[in-house]
Amino acid sequence: xxxxxxxxxxxxxxxxxxxxxxxxxxxxxxxxxxxxxxxxxxxxxxxxxxxxxxxxxxxxxxxxxxxxxxxxxxxxxxxxxxxxxxxxxxxxxxxxxxxxxxxxxxxxxxxxxxxxxxxxxxxxxxxxxxxxxxxxxxxxxxxxxxxxxxxxxxxxxxxxxxxxxxxxxxxxxxxxxxxxxxxxxxxxxxxxxxxxxxxxxxxxxxxxx
Ligand code: GLN
Numbered sequence: 556x557x558x559x560x561x562x563x564x565x566x567x568x569x570x571x572x573x574x575x576x577x578x579x580x581x582x583x584x585x586x587x588x589x590x591x592x593x594x595x596x597x598x599x600x601x602x603x604x605x606x607x608x609x610x611x612x613x614x615x616x617x618x619x620x621x622x623x624x625x626x627x628x629x630x631x632x633x634x635x636x637x638x639x640x641x642x643x644x645x646x647x648x649x650x651x652x653x654x655x656x657x658x659x660x661x662x663x664x665x666x667x668x669x670x671x672x673x674x675x676x677x678x679x680x681x682x683x684x685x686x687x688x689x690x691x692x693x694x695x696x697x698x699x700x701x702x703x704x705x706x707x708x709x710x711x712x713x714x715x716x717x718x719x720x721x722x723x724x725x726x727x728x729x730x731x732x733x734x735x736x737x738x739x740x741x742x743x744x745x746x747x748x749x750x751x752x753x754x755x756x757x758x759x760x761x762x763x764x
Contacts, residue, residue: 571596577613610646619659639734647737665714672708
C-alpha cells in the first residue's frame with residue numbers, strides 16, 4: 556500500500572460508518588488503519604458531531620428500509636447538504652436520486668443508477684481503474700483495484716455531479732458532487748486506502764480547512 560502524505564490532522568477527524576447492514580466493518584478497519592476515529596452509526600443522535608459519513612455496500616433496499624425505521628433519512632439528508640458522505644455500491648445507490656425502483660433513497664446526488672447492472676454471470680469481478688481525481692492526495696498514478704460485487708452502474712451524471720472513474724468502455728463507476736462521493740465498487744475490500752484518503756480530503760474541503 557502506497558503511503559501518501561496526510562492532508563491535515565487526521566487524528567482529529569471523526570468519521571461515522573452507517574452500520575445498519577452490509578460491509579461496514581471493513582470501512583471501519585481502513586479508517587482506523589489510516590489513524591482516523593471511526594464509529595458505527597445506527598441512531599440519529601450519533602450523527603451531529605461527525606465530520607463525514609460512509610454508507611457501505613450491502614443491499615440498498617434493506618439499508619433504505621432500516622434507515623426509514625431508525626428515523627435516519629432526514630438526518631442523513633441534512634448532513635449531506637453540508638458535509639461529506641461517501642456511498643460504496645449499495646451506499647452509492649442510496650445516495651442517488653433515481654434507481655429505477657421504488658425504494659427509499661437519500662436523493663442527495665444528481666446521479667441515476669442501474670442496480671445489478673452486470674448480470675449474474677459476471678456479478679462479481681475485479682478490474683483496474685484509472686481515477687485521475689486521486690492526484691489531490693499525492694497518490695501514485697497506479698491504477699486502482701476496483702472490486703465489483705453485484706454492482707450498480709451510474710447511468711446518468713447531471714447538474715453539479717461529475718464522473719470520477721469509468722470502465723474502459725466508458726461506463727461510469729464513480730462520481731462526485733461537491734463533498735458527496737459515490738463508488739460502484741468496494742475500495743474497503745481492496746487493500747488500497749487511496750479512495751478513503753480521497754474521501755478524507757473531501758471532508759477537509761467541507762470543513763474549509
Ligand atoms: N446489488 C446490491 C443492491 O442493489 C448492491 C451490492 C453491493 O453493495 N455490493 O443494493
